Amino acid sequence: xxxxxxxxxxxNNAIDAGERYLKSSHEYYRLKxxxxxxxxxxxxxxxxxIAGLTVVGLTFVAIALAFFIGSMVDNYALGFVxxxxxxxxxxxxxxxxRKHINNLVVSNLSDKxxx
Numbered sequence: 001x002x003x004x005x006x007x008x009x010x011x012n013n014a015i016d017a018g019e020r021y022l023k024s025s026h027e028y029y030r031l032k033x034x035x036x037x038x039x040x041x042x043x044x045x046x047x048x049x050i051a052g053l054t055v056v057g058l059t060f061v062a063i064a065l066a067f068f069i070g071s072m073v074d075n076y077a078l079g080f081v082x083x084x085x086x087x088x089x090x091x092x093x094x095x096x097x098r099k100h101i102n103n104l105v106v107s108n109l110s111d112k113x114x115x
Contacts (some may be wrong), residue, residue, distance in 0.1 A: 043109075062087070064080075065083050066080040066082070066083040067079060069082050
């Protein structure tokens with residue numbers, strides 16, 4: 001076997017090894033993307049379902065609380081105003097602490113995404 005045949009065989013083996021590496025890397029990244037996509041979509045669906053049910057429940061609780069406060073002060077309109085003011089105060093508090101909420105969400109999602 002000549003030197004040129006040996007170099008040719010070695011380069012062919014290197015090319016084959018490189019092609020196998022690229023193919024396996026491609027398959028790995030496709031699986032990784034699928035995993036991340038499925039985790040993200042399931043997180044979104046769970047969040048939407050839980051948030052929707054929470055909003056419905058919170059609506060009923062708020063209406064009941066407004067009627068209860070209204071019956072205590074003998075003015076239902078005032079009961080609804082008080083409950084509305086409580087929600088407004090909660091919204092202002094969430095706005096004031098929005099950076100902390102963002103950091104919490106990003107840290108939780110980054111833990112899931114970069115597993």
